[in-house]
Amino acid sequence: MARPREVAPALASGHFRALTFFAESADTVRAARDMTTATLQGWGLGRWSEDARLVVSELVGNVVHHAVPDNCLSQPGGSRRVDVLLKMWPNWLFIGVVDEDSTPPDLPVGEFISPELAGDFSEALLPDRGRGLLIVQRLADAVWWSPGDDGGKTVWCRFDLDLITSPS
Numbered sequence: 054m055a056r057p058r059e060v061a062p063a064l065a066s067g068h069f070r071a072l073t074f075f076a077e078s079a080d081t082v083r084a085a086r087d088m089t090t091a092t093l094q095g096w097g098l099g100r101w102s103e104d105a106r107l108v109v110s111e112l113v114g115n116v117v118h119h120a121v122p123d124n125c126l127s128q129p130g131g132s133r134r135v136d137v138l139l140k141m142w143p144n145w146l147f148i149g150v151v152d153e154d155s156t157p158p159d160l161p162v163g164e165f166i167s168p169e170l171a172g173d174f175s176e177a178l179l180p181d182r183g184r185g186l187l188i189v190q191r192l193a194d195a196v197w198w199s200p201g202d203d204g205g206k207t208v209w210c211r212f213d214l215d216l217i218t219s220p221s
């Protein structure tokens with residue numbers, strides 16, 4: 054969906070923030086999405102903060118529910134680290150969620166059922182589970198993952214910001 058263009062301050066310099074959480078904390082997902090909203094608003098990207106918030110919720114929730122660290126057998130009872138990376142430069146917002154599990158996410162490919170067949174029952178388009186990454190794919194302009202140098206992985210998404218630079 055087309056979004057109105059927005060003027061962002063300090064566009065030339067870009068922004069980067071990394072936030073570290075632990076999957077075992079009861080408020081990890083809420084803290085990650087709240088800090089995402091606060092960060093993007095501080096960068097003048099309030100228009101994207103609701104979508105980014107939902108994306109971070111789904112990706113961090115996936116680490117909480119699915120990630121099994123590569124070294125879990127050598128560190129019984131250890132905490133699972135989750136890093137949320139927010140990067141804006143020059144006209145893109147990148148969101149990366151890093152975990153310690155080398156297993157790739159199961160990214161959906163194509164539609165589960167064609168919209169024509171679903172008719173008025175739009176909920177038929179979504180299965181009961183496996184919705185999270187589908188939602189992320191619908192909200193973001195691109196979604197992919199990359200392996201970590203020492204194991205683990207990052208699940209990435211990109212929002213195309215369509216910003217215009219304020220006159221200096």
Ligand SMILES: Nc1ncnc2c1ncn2[C@@H]1O[C@H](COP(=O)(O)OP(=O)(O)OP(=O)(O)O)[C@@H](O)[C@H]1O
Pocket residue numbers: 111115116118119120121152154156157158159160181182183184185186187208
């Ligand atoms: N960070 C991750 N580490 C390991 N596996 C993952 C990770 N994220 C996703 N997956 C795998 O990809 C699958 C699809 O993820 P997705 O978020 O779409 O669905 P879900 O988490 O199973 O269900 P829902 O999000 O609808 O509650 C998961 O079931 C899991 O097998």
Ligand SMILES: [Mg+2]
Pocket residue numbers: 111114115184185186
């Ligand atoms: Mg999920």
